[in-house]
Amino acid sequence: MTKSTKNPILAFFSSVQLALFLLFVLAATSIIGTIIPQNSPASFYAKQYGPQMARFFELLKLTDMYNSWWFLLLLLLFAINLIVCSIDRIPQVIRIIKKDNLAISPERLQKMSLSSSFTWHTTIEMSVDRVHAILTNERWKTTQRDNEQGTLFFAEKGPWTRFGVYVVHISILIILLGAVIGSSMIAKKVLHKPSFAFKGSVMIPETRESEVIYSFKSGQPIDLGFTVRCDFFDIEYYSNGMPKTYLSKVTVLENDQEILSTDIEVNAPLTYKGVTFYQSSYQPYQDFVVSLQNNRTNKQIKRVVPPAKQLEWQEGGISFGIINQEAKGKVTQRVKVWLTDNQGDPSTFWVNMGQEAMIERPSGTYTFNAKQLYATGLQVTKDPGVWLVYWGCILMLVGLYIAFFMSHRKLFVFIQQKGKNTEIIVAGNTNKNKIGFEKTFNRLATRFEATDE
Amino acid sequence: MNSSQLFGITMIAYLLSTAFYLALFLFKNKKIGFIGMLLAAGGLLIQTIGIGMRWYESYQMGIGHAPLTNMYESLIFFSWCTALFYLFMEIKYKARIIGAFVMPFAFVSIAYASFSDRINDQISPLIPALQSNWLIAHVVTCFIGYGAFAVAGSLGFIYLLKAGTEQKRTAAPTLFSSLPELKIIDDLTHKTIVFGFMWLSAGIITGAIWANEAWGTYWSWDPKETWSIITWFVYAITLHARFTRGWGGKRIAWLAIIGFVAVFFTYFGVNFFLSGLHSYGSS
Numbered sequence: 001m002t003k004s005t006k007n008p009i010l011a012f013f014s015s016v017q018l019a020l021f022l023l024f025v026l027a028a029t030s031i032i033g034t035i036i037p038q039n040s041p042a043s044f045y046a047k048q049y050g051p052q053m054a055r056f057f058e059l060l061k062l063t064d065m066y067n068s069w070w071f072l073l074l075l076l077l078f079a080i081n082l083i084v085c086s087i088d089r090i091p092q093v094i095r096i097i098k099k100d101n102l103a104i105s106p107e108r109l110q111k112m113s114l115s116s117s118f119t120w121h122t123t124i125e126m127s128v129d130r131v132h133a134i135l136t137n138e139r140w141k142t143t144q145r146d147n148e149q150g151t152l153f154f155a156e157k158g159p160w161t162r163f164g165v166y167v168v169h170i171s172i173l174i175i176l177l178g179a180v181i182g183s184s185m186i187a188k189k190v191l192h193k194p195s196f197a198f199k200g201s202v203m204i205p206e207t208r209e210s211e212v213i214y215s216f217k218s219g220q221p222i223d224l225g226f227t228v229r230c231d232f233f234d235i236e237y238y239s240n241g242m243p244k245t246y247l248s249k250v251t252v253l254e255n256d257q258e259i260l261s262t263d264i265e266v267n268a269p270l271t272y273k274g275v276t277f278y279q280s281s282y283q284p285y286q287d288f289v290v291s292l293q294n295n296r297t298n299k300q301i302k303r304v305v306p307p308a309k310q311l312e313w314q315e316g317g318i319s320f321g322i323i324n325q326e327a328k329g330k331v332t333q334r335v336k337v338w339l340t341d342n343q344g345d346p347s348t349f350w351v352n353m354g355q356e357a358m359i360e361r362p363s364g365t366y367t368f369n370a371k372q373l374y375a376t377g378l379q380v381t382k383d384p385g386v387w388l389v390y391w392g393c394i395l396m397l398v399g400l401y402i403a404f405f406m407s408h409r410k411l412f413v414f415i416q417q418k419g420k421n422t423e424i425i426v427a428g429n430t431n432k433n434k435i436g437f438e439k440t441f442n443r444l445a446t447r448f449e450a451t452d453e
Numbered sequence: 454m455n456s457s458q459l460f461g462i463t464m465i466a467y468l469l470s471t472a473f474y475l476a477l478f479l480f481k482n483k484k485i486g487f488i489g490m491l492l493a494a495g496g497l498l499i500q501t502i503g504i505g506m507r508w509y510e511s512y513q514m515g516i517g518h519a520p521l522t523n524m525y526e527s528l529i530f531f532s533w534c535t536a537l538f539y540l541f542m543e544i545k546y547k548a549r550i551i552g553a554f555v556m557p558f559a560f561v562s563i564a565y566a567s568f569s570d571r572i573n574d575q576i577s578p579l580i581p582a583l584q585s586n587w588l589i590a591h592v593v594t595c596f597i598g599y600g601a602f603a604v605a606g607s608l609g610f611i612y613l614l615k616a617g618t619e620q621k622r623t624a625a626p627t628l629f630s631s632l633p634e635l636k637i638i639d640d641l642t643h644k645t646i647v648f649g650f651m652w653l654s655a656g657i658i659t660g661a662i663w664a665n666e667a668w669g670t671y672w673s674w675d676p677k678e679t680w681s682i683i684t685w686f687v688y689a690i691t692l693h694a695r696f697t698r699g700w701g702g703k704r705i706a707w708l709a710i711i712g713f714v715a716v717f718f719t720y721f722g723v724n725f726f727l728s729g730l731h732s733y734g735s736s
């Protein structure tokens with residue numbers, strides 16, 4: 001490392017001191033946002049903390065601090081720090097890996113932290129063969145070179161593991177990049193294209209459809225480029241009354257063509273053309289979804305019916321309406337229906353929500369089914385950066401594993417003539433896990449020692 | 454025998470194990486230490502069966518799910534991870550006395566789960582948001598990390614205790630002379646933090662993936678998420694300070710303790726002092 005030739009600005013941005021400082025400041029300031037509630041209405045802060053504090057919060061953007069200019073600036077500095085540091089150091093790593101290890105002198109080998117020497121009572125040619133055989137047997141891929149003093153073998157394992165740390169660092173940059181690409185703020189303010197990345201929601205009553213969703217932050221409508229229809233919404237409960245499933249059956253349409261129909265549940269979203277729909281809420285209405293079928297003709301209708309209103313089914317010659325209901329809170333249990341085919345007295349009957357009733361009329365039998373109308377609340381997001389974030393995460397775990405648990409191990413064996421015998425010097429070093437490598441080395445050294453009969 | 458009874462036995466075993474390890478620490482009698490280890494191992498075995506049993510019981514109730522879904526179950530699991538990680542370390546590195554400082558964590562968390570009236574020990578069905586395999590991956594990875602960090606914090610504490618007495622340079626053997634060499638404690642602390650950091654990273658990642666599957670945002674800066682990243686930063690500082698600035702000894706010992714305080718706040722503090730998505734802990 002030649003510190004003196006370095007540009008001071010580069011030196012500053014590549015320093016680990018800066019990294020430590022930034023990590024500390026990021027950790028410390030992050031605490032603020034866990035104490036002051038974020039993104040509440042301005043009136044909340046005035047009431048909770050007093051007007052003066054509220055103004056102070058506003059000044060430092062503490063009410064949305066993770067999106068504030070100063071927090072984003074810290075993250076930017078952090079990213080620059082990582083980039084400069086990596087650019088600064090990766091060439092050094094490459095140099096270490098590319099080093100000509102066979103140029104090393106026997107004296108240096110003897111000074112290595114792991115080093116031992118033996119005498120073999122055999123010729124140098126025999127020794128070279130033996131060393132080669134042992135190392136190959138222990139799965140070390142060797143290179144060798146003869147010099148005026150003797151023959152040097154070199155073998156190494158995992159030189160590339162020196163990049164593990166940089167895999168981790170680069171993975172952080174990839175995650176940050178993914179977050180930037182997926183940011184709705186950047187899509188809106190920098191790209192001026194809110195439909196590129198957004199987070200929003202939409203409420204769709206059953207049987208209705210929507211082509212837009214509404215952005216969380218601004219409430220602005222955003223065009224989906226296709227249509228989503230809610231066909232059905234249902235809540236299932238456990239026997240103790242806790243909710244078990246929220247389920248929406250939805251259909252995607254383009255140019256009035258049904259493209260696909262599917263179920264959305266919590267933890268089972270639908271993704272279509274990069275837009276993901278999550279089950280997030282619901283709302284019960286006063287109205288009902290009624291389906292009515294003439295069992296003779298098999299003709300059928302499905303209508304949204306407000307209570308206490310008479311509806312006509314022209315084709316079937318039927319008039320009907322909902323004239324009474326029983327509810328628990330906002331959830332209707334059963335309804336009383338009035339129905340006639342204009343022949344004889346009208347029928348009136350109670351039917352439970354979601355169950356079928358068969359009605360005998362002079363004109364035939366009819367199947368009647370009513371359920372309370374719900375709207376499904378879908379959270380809708382488009383995040384074109386999420387795949388980068390996911391790849392970054394995988395890379396980070398792989399990099400951490402390499403950085404922590406793998407090492408670059410080097411092994412040298414030098415063979416030289418000593419009178420009628422040969423002298424063998426075995427030496428090795430590693431950049432990590434010294435204890436583990438020492439065991440390997442000692443086992444190998446013992447094997448070398450034992451080889452001479 | 455049901456799972457609560459098994460956890461009761463585990464609790465007693467961990468308490469006795471703590472006592473025996475403490476006795477080993479005070480009287481330096483090897484046999485006592487061996488009994489402490491047997492008690493810890495026996496407790497761990499019974500606890501493992503208990504966790505399996507609770508899982509089975511949930512299926513018998515018709516709401517089967519892994520027992521990792523509320524504060525009670527997570528405390529039990531934290532205790533299990535800590536005991537498991539400690540025993541692994543004791544066997545691998547022959548550092549028995551450390552149990553006197555680690556087993557109390559395993560004991561306290563299972564005892565707190567059993568006796569606190571803030572904690573509901575019923576097996577309840579899963580609300581829709583928790584019905585995800587990512588939940589299991591998330592809890593398991595986080596808690597392996599937390600277990601390791603609990604051990605690292607204890608090691609930091611032991612280091613400071615011993616370093617404090619050694620500074621006085623008394624030639625006579627002190628109470629703390631039976632603890633491993635400072636160098637060894639220091640090395641174990643580092644290894645433990647490295648291991649925990651790996652799992653904490655995996656825990657944050659699996660949590661982010663789950664959040665994205667359930668809510669459509671992998672990161673929303675809710676207090677629990679924020680505290681987990683704060684914890685992650687603390688350990689990242691520790692690793693860099695050691696690896697690139699050569700920190701060691703007392704400084705790393707302090708960072709190991711600060712790190713565990715952050716873990717503790719991520720796990721408990723957030724549930725009890727702050728509000729957010731992860732509110733299951735308050736039930």
Ligand code: HEM
Nearest residue numbers: 014015016019078081082085165168403689692693696697
């Ligand atoms: C939270 C973010 C970061 C994480 C998770 C991280 C992770 C790591 C890891 C795991 C190591 C290996 C440590 C070991 O083997 O014990 C490492 C080393 C290192 N990190 Fe980071 N790092 C982060 C941020 C940074 C930043 C911003 C810098 C900017 C200077 C930096 C500079 C270094 C350096 C210079 C090394 C030593 C590399 C070597 O000499 O082999 N790190 N980092």
